[in-house]
Amino acid sequence: MTLTFPRKNLAINNLIDFREAGTIYEFTDYLKRPEDEKGGWEKDNLQFKLDHIQRLFENMNEEINQTIHTSNDKTVNIFFEQLKSEIAHFNLLSVDKDYFVQISKQWNENKYNEFLKKVAIKEQEYFNQPERNKYAHLEKYTSSYYGFLTGKMETREIENKNFYCIEEKPNLIDLNFLDKYLEILERVTEKFSDNVSKEIELYDKNKLAGKIVEDSQSFYDKIVKKIKNNKVIAILLLIFALYVGVSEFIKLTRENKENIDSIENNGSRYEKPSSDLITLKIDEISAVDYAPEPEAKNVTITLKVIPKSNTKYVPIKSKGELILVNSKGVSTSYDFDLNGVDEGIMPQAVSYIYLDGMIPKKIYEKIVKDGGYKIKCIVHYDNDVLPGEQKFSSGIFNLEKESIKN
Numbered sequence: 001m002t003l004t005f006p007r008k009n010l011a012i013n014n015l016i017d018f019r020e021a022g023t024i025y026e027f028t029d030y031l032k033r034p035e036d037e038k039g040g041w042e043k044d045n046l047q048f049k050l051d052h053i054q055r056l057f058e059n060m061n062e063e064i065n066q067t068i069h070t071s072n073d074k075t076v077n078i079f080f081e082q083l084k085s086e087i088a089h090f091n092l093l094s095v096d097k098d099y100f101v102q103i104s105k106q107w108n109e110n111k112y113n114e115f116l117k118k119v120a121i122k123e124q125e126y127f128n129q130p131e132r133n134k135y136a137h138l139e140k141y142t143s144s145y146y147g148f149l150t151g152k153m154e155t156r157e158i159e160n161k162n163f164y165c166i167e168e169k170p171n172l173i174d175l176n177f178l179d180k181y182l183e184i185l186e187r188v189t190e191k192f193s194d195n196v197s198k199e200i201e202l203y204d205k206n207k208l209a210g211k212i213v214e215d216s217q218s219f220y221d222k223i224v225k226k227i228k229n230n231k232v233i234a235i236l237l238l239i240f241a242l243y244v245g246v247s248e249f250i251k252l253t254r255e256n257k258e259n260i261d262s263i264e265n266n267g268s269r270y271e272k273p274s275s276d277l278i279t280l281k282i283d284e285i286s287a288v289d290y291a292p293e294p295e296a297k298n299v300t301i302t303l304k305v306i307p308k309s310n311t312k313y314v315p316i317k318s319k320g321e322l323i324l325v326n327s328k329g330v331s332t333s334y335d336f337d338l339n340g341v342d343e344g345i346m347p348q349a350v351s352y353i354y355l356d357g358m359i360p361k362k363i364y365e366k367i368v369k370d371g372g373y374k375i376k377c378i379v380h381y382d383n384d385v386l387p388g389e390q391k392f393s394s395g396i397f398n399l400e401k402e403s404i405k406n
Contacts, residue, residue, distance in 0.1 A: 003078050003318075004337045005067070006300040006356040010288055011060035012086050013298070014053050015192055017289070019090075019185065021107035021173065023049075024100065027184060028177040050184070054191055061195040068199070068208055071342050080203040083196065093193055095186050097178075104173040115170035123164040135160040270344065271312045273381045273388030278314055278345055279306040280394040282377060283352065286405040287364060297364040301336075301355040301377055303394060305345055313344035315382035320355050324363070325396075327372030334359055338379055353379070368406075373399040 017023060030042055067079045087093055126132070135141050139160050147154040202208050271277050284302040301322065307314065320338040325331045336357030345351065355377055367373045375397050381390035397403075 003075060004339060004356045005063055005079055005082070006339060006354045007056070007059045007063040008079070008083060009290075009298065009356070010286065010300070011053075011056040011192075011195075012083075012090075012092070013288055013290060014056050015092055015188070016090055018049070018053055018188060019092075019100075021103045024104055024178070024181055025107065025171060025173050027181045028174050029171070031177045031180050032174045050188070053188060057191050057195045061199075064196070064199050066340075075342055076203075076208055080200065080208070084200060087196070093189060093197075095182055095189055097182060100178065100182060100185075101175065104175060104178060108170075108172045111172055112170050115168075118168075119164075119166055126164045131158075131160055132162060137162040269313060270385050271309050271314050272386055273383070273390035275390060275392075277308055277381075277390075278392055279308070280304070280377065280379065280392055281306070282375070282394050282397040284405065285375075285397075285399075285403060288406070289361075290358065293358060295361050296358040297361045299336075299357060299359055299364070301375075303353050303355065303377060303379075305351045305353055307345050307347050307349065307351075309345075309347040311347055313346060315344040315385035316341040316353070317380045317382045317384075318342075320380070321378040322355060322357065322359075323376045323378065324359070324367075325374045325376075327370070332363075341379075344382075344385075355379075367399055368401050368404070371400060375399055 027046060030038065030046060064079070067076055071079075091099075131141070137160065140157055141160060142155045143158050144153055144155050146152075199208070281304040282301060283304040286300050286302075288298050288300075290296060290298040299322070316338065318338050318341060320336050322334040322336050323331055324334065334357055336355040338353060338355055340351070340353040345353075377394040379392050381388065381392070383389060
């Protein structure tokens with residue numbers, strides 16, 4: 001099983017996107033305009049980007065603290081190693097001007113080449129029209145067309161031009177305004193750093209989790225190691241093995257090893273499987289593009305969990321299901337990772353767990369465009385803890401464009 005941390009992933013992916021050339025173009029294109037042309041929906045859109053990414057950083061910080069205070073050392077180690085690796089790989093704590101100049105120039109080169117191809121196609125289409133050969137340059141002629149307002153055929157005079165007039169401009173990044181974008185990015189990076197650096201520093205000083213290497217041996221393996229290093233115990237065990245029979249000794253040893261976990265996780269801690277242990281409600285749905293898989297959409301569903309138990313935990317598997325039902329009633333099931341269930345569902349406390357996984361981007365676009373889709377979520381009792389089969393289902397949730405945080 002690969003652990004996923006949805007709020008961290010959302011924050012990291014949005015920060016990566018904020019540092020890409022497409023975002024640089026959006027900001028520099030707006031910043032270079034005269035003051036009387038600024039404002040409107042474009043300003044609102046850019047401000048939304050800034051507000052949204054700051055909220056994602058704050059949500060990530062909440063997930064960091066939740067992981068630190070509610071998860072075991074192994075989960076804490078996995079979280080911070082993932083986070084440190086992503087920060088290092090994408091250089092997220094640095095604003096290197098030379099790098100952003102380079103990707104801006106590459107963007108401009110690509111966009112200009114695309115623009116030239118587009119102009120060449122339109123120019124060829126223009127000169128392939130029969131009017132270019134029929135009339136001399138600047139010669140005037142009349143053309144008929146249907147007037148939708150008048151409801152009849154009308155004519156207009158056109159001046160033939162034997163050259164193609166380019167009316168569009170390529171979407172190029174104005175490098176004169178790159179510094180202003182970088183000032184904004186520096187403030188965004190500072191906000192990101194404020195939400196991760198302190199905790200990473202504590203982790204690097206081994207103040208948040210023990211070293212996995214030191215605790216990687218099971219109790220059984222440690223006992224075996226001690227036996228190997230103690231000659232007196234080894235001799236006594238050898239005599240015992242000869243007395244009762246090697247096969248019985250091996251059988252007993254295997255049984256002891258298999259029962260270690262069951263002794264630690266007995267029925268005094270966990271509820272036995274039953275259909276009325278928890279109630280699930282879909283609280284929030286978010287979707288984000290995921291850079292490594294451009295044809296997929298990363299969907300995270302926040303589930304509110306209301307426990308019925310007063311004293312015992314409810315063990316839940318770390319895999320769940322998203323059931324998607326279209327307007328014709330046809331359902332499709334997706335296997336999702338389930339986060340926030342390391343220790344099980346806590347008694348007497350409302351909590352939140354997170355289904356996180358991928359769906360095809362084409363399916364997501366149909367959901368947003370066509371509407372009429374419904375979903376429900378299913379999680380399963382962990383029968384590795386106590387035997388028994390039981391699943392828990394949320395209610396049906398009507399998917400609408402407004403209900404998804406994109």
